Amino acid sequence: MQSTIHLNKTAMCRSKVVLAICVVAANSFPVSSVGAAEGELHDRVDKLIDARATDLTFAENAADVDFLRRVYLDLAGRIPSADEARQFRSDTTPVKRTALIDALLAGPDYPRRMQELFHVTLMERRGDHEEWTGFLRTAFEQNLPWHQVAAAILKPDADHEDLRGAAFFQTQRLVKEGAMAPIDVPGLTRDVGRLFAGVDLQCAQCHDHLTVSDYSQQDFQGLHMVFENVDIRRDVKFPAIGEKLMTEQKEFSSVFEHVKLKTSPVVPGGGEFEIAAFEKEQQYIELPDRKKRTTGVPRFSPLSELSSGLASPDNKLFCRNIVNRLWFMMMGRGLVEPLDLHHTDNPATHPELLDLLSQEFARHDFNIRWLLRELALTKTYQRSSALPDGAAEPPRTSYAVSLEKRISAEQLFWSVGIACGEFEAVQLEIQSTVDATAGPRTAEQLVKESETLAALQKQLASTFGNPPKEPEVDFTPTVAGALFLMHSDDVRRLLNPRPGNLVHRLSGLESDEEVINELFLCVLSRNPSLAEKADVLKYLQSSDVRRIDCLANLTWAVLTSTEFMVNH
Amino acid sequence: MSCESSFEAVPMKSPACNISQHNVSRRRILGTTAGAASGLGLGALGGLVQPAIGEELKKQEKQVLLLWLDGGMSQLESWDPKPNTQFGGPYRSIPTSLPGVHISELMPRTAAMMHHLAVVRSMETVDNSHSSGVPRMLRGDPTNRGVVYPFWGSAVAKLMGATASGLPPYVWVKPGNGGFISKYAGFLGAKYGALALGDGKPPTNLVRPDDLAERDAKERRKLQQLFNQRYAVGRRKQWNEANSYVYDVADTLMKHTRLFDESLLPGKDRERYGRHDFGRHTLLARNLLESGVRFVQVTSYGWDTHGDNFNAHSSRVPKVDQTFAALLQDLIDRSMMDNVLVVMMAEFGRTPRINGSVGRDHWPNAWSMAMTGSGIRTGQVLGETSPDGTEVTSHPLDIGHMFHTWYTALGLESQHAEFVNDGQPLPIANDEMAPVKELLS
Amino acid sequence: MMAPRAEEKAAAPAIEVREVRKIETDRQVCLIRYSPDGNVLFGGGYDSQIRRWDLTADEPVLMEPLTGHHGWVQSMAFLPDGETLVSVDSWGQLCAWSVHDSVPDLKWHVERAHDGWIHDLAVSRDGSVLATVGRDRYVRLWSAGDGALIRQLHRHEHEPFCVAIHPDNQSVVSADLFGTLRHWSVDSAETVRELSLEKMHYYERIQDVRGVFVLQFDDTGEALICAGGQPTNTGNHQGIPTIHQIDWESFTASRSHSFGVTTDGFVFDLIRHPAGYFFAVTSGNPGAGQLLLIDPTHDEPLFKYTKMSNCHSVTLHPDGKTLVVSATNRNSQGNGAVRDKEGKYLGNSSPLHVFEILQPAESRSG
CATH class of the missing domain: 1.10.287 (Helix Hairpins)
Incomplete structure (x- = not known):
């Protein structure tokens, strides 16, 4: 008996999962902001926001605990652990928020968070591929400038081992979906417009857009011809594409006017480019070879032209699209909404701000980390999501009160795992069943080793993610989600007391007071209010169900509360 | 291939314009707020109905059953046969309980109950593809106001709400997967989506574990x-x-978990409705209606008979005939005809001409649908097609007319009632159309 | 005309074909049969008529059609007397016509031989007995002389689509929706044996799809051919063309050929050439149609002729030197109304492709 307990205690000590973010010196990024005369970008952002909301009452600066949870969710893709929350709470230095932002941006969670975010944004849950995951991870680990990331996707380089997985963006959209369904090249065309230039040209496919005068049929057809020219490569195992020979302009006509028109390839926001003509024997760099199943490499690559014309600081749409999307990610609303409908008649809520952000972003070499840092430093970002006393709801576009944001299925998974102590529990299980000497693992390593964790991750994605091809922009709770949280085996498993997990830990605490504090800190990253404390105490003292069940019930209720389920 | 995949899997398939994309900017042109994106999430809870309507209707407890034959049933092998003509197909027509009216020999049981039905043979609609036809039929083709209108079930759920039963107002019984399907709720938002019972089974995790x-x-x-x-x-x-x-x-x-337990249903009923999917799902629908669900849709997939149309209909239509006749009898026996509006339709019919695969293709030009129950004047066939079935020759009707008719049959003032979305009033049915008086009792 | 087309040769075929003529029609003619003297081509289709073409002149001459059927005429055959044509329709009528004169004569008919669609008709080797199967699930035997009902076999559980009479006149075989073959005793009217052909049926979304299209005995009665396809879905008519050779004594499939891909569809019709080959025609996805030459001892067809759309029937001239395939016009499918320049709604038609059968020596010299 003695020895068993002793062993468990030893295991507990070693079970600490590697979550802690090392807070490093503030301002770890060498890129400093622009000239002092204009001020730091975050200050200028706040000024522009304030200027358009002079008649509104602004919410206060968010409390530390609210900021803490928000910034962890946004930049690390998860809630803070109890230790991290404690550490932040005890930090009394005045620049601790800045320090935390910098630490998170430099930390190990940031590339994973960005990989997940950009995966969902770019693939819209059409499926995944390890090469693609690898590409995104590399891109954010190395903090590749956005235009390079975009270029890798638009004109994938099969010879670049770290980045070649970017081709998955195109190959997965060129897969045949059934005997009757043609390969959806128009869909790929549309998504390139939407996701890289913020323009949804779909309705300009067969005629000029009926209601958006900026979008012409030529815009669609000129972009479409680039992707009509693309093939999935069959000679390699990884996702890769090839291009066919393009020698002629594309003919098209409006279904209304039936006048024959011609176009060369068109870059969204960049205009037409010429089809380069070569002598017949000069057309190919590498000739097609049927035996090797290769389609050859033409000297003229429309994708290269598209890529350099689109992923460029000179392309306004390209710059605006990405800053608008990053702004949306941080602030809960796009300056232009819908995110993929930028045009003259649908201006930004703060046009000068959109311009400022896109110019500065381009000037800073499309440095995503830098921009996220600046946004996180704004007062706008750090405001409370609670309405000021007595104030009416301000318009969402004013940012006078911080907007609640949807938690993605991915953020939910890591957060649930941390809140419930599931990663610790799994680590202990591995130590007790597989390898007693196993050292601490990161949460990501644990998912690779544990089938139940991987299954939970998959379940959450299918229950809380949108169906394929639907952008995830709003909070849309579902009955299926509610039932999953209420009754599924997965969630019940999380709440069964197992060494290392939250309910088990709570059951070992002596006083109700400790239980309440630990529960709130682990799940909501904060202390309970007096009223909440009273509620819970009353429950613990009056309920006649077994204490362990009481603790599971309490944990469930906090875990499924709106406060946990949204990023506020 | 399946029409399910042609519509569901690729909802935004080109070249059809995706309406929601068309519309957000249109709404600016119409002079309303551009801010909140239409149909996205929380516009959701903002979509209101003029309050008076809802209250009035709650008292009446009218219900709807939509039997949706996805992919398009052939009018020639069902409601509007043209036997012994060039395009008429192999089948005979048979007399019905309505003197002078014949329907396909594939529907003998329904023929005997024809006096309980109103059949429209003169549907003339616009879309000949599933991807645009399905949503237009199910939205009733409202006048474009730059927003995405809800499918009919979501609209009724909004306009009439749940009945006193408190059950979800819009339940969709379908083959395949279920779940809470919100993507067809349009500007009303996720809340008015369908609770879909995949293969008639209760939603996953519905039952509290032991x-x-x-x-x-x-x-x-x-x-x-x-x-x-x-x-x-x-x-x-x-x-x-x-x-x-x-x-x-x-x-x-x-x-209401008992509702979903097929084994609790009397074996006799299961036999009468047929043990195939459509029979099982329609029997479940009857139970859902009896329990108070406001709007039930039953979908049968696979009617897109581009090949072997005639054997396909020989296999399919008698099953629908059996189920439909059993349902009608039950609604009559249980005095539910006054309260429940029943509609059986698809996104279009099938071409008169027979293709090389011995199939029929998509045909919005001249097709049929059937209805009965609450507010409908039964015992009639409205509209006519030419002797070879290639065009409508009297009473051409579009889906907009039908939505007006059905809303009127449910007690709504279809030409005056409006949704209100973000302050924008939105008529519930097409502005340029009106109820079909002949079809109303 | 066209050069011989012999794609995908599996072995050097002993015979080859070459298309020599195309007879255009204004309607769909899904069933064609040569008269026993080879002078007239008979065609049945979707418009309740039996069409005739006089082939004795240089150009085919359309003759007066046989009228009196309803719905579709999808099965007909000549009696060994050479002048009686028997035919069935989709309204359940069985007819016998005397056709040796230019003015045909309806010898007898049974208006309700079945309740509804008669799917197949078979004639006994001696010409005395007819067998029919229909949508009403019955198998019935008739006197070829006067149309009297000889016997009604027990009702099929599932719809039978094909029927064949054994040369001994004692046995009848029918094949149903589920790909099940039943051997019936004519005397007892009971099932003697059953054979279930795997994959010759498909079910999805409340629809059964049949795989069986053709059922024929060989001259000796030692083997039975069952042809059609392995259906793979509903909606489009997709399946893998398949021919089963069934040993009569053991009533088992002794050899089964499946060839092609799902879009190729089904063997709609099949005839034997005296040289021991089969000619089969297939119809699958819109536009897909083939004429196949099959050596029963080879797994792959000796050749495939793929230049036709949706072939529904094939018939061989009695001299063994000409065959005709009824196919479908191009672009027979399409949504919405397809109209001509005057705005008239267009139906489809069945071009009749006439092929010369060449011995290899001839084809080389030709």
């Missing part, structure tokens, strides 16, 4: 509500409301 005591489950919900109330103080209401709402629906559903 090792979770009822008392614990109750305590959990009570505590959760307590925390939610505290969180909601001083915050925008919508998100908390949305999050709480789904639990309320879950609670209501859990009270």
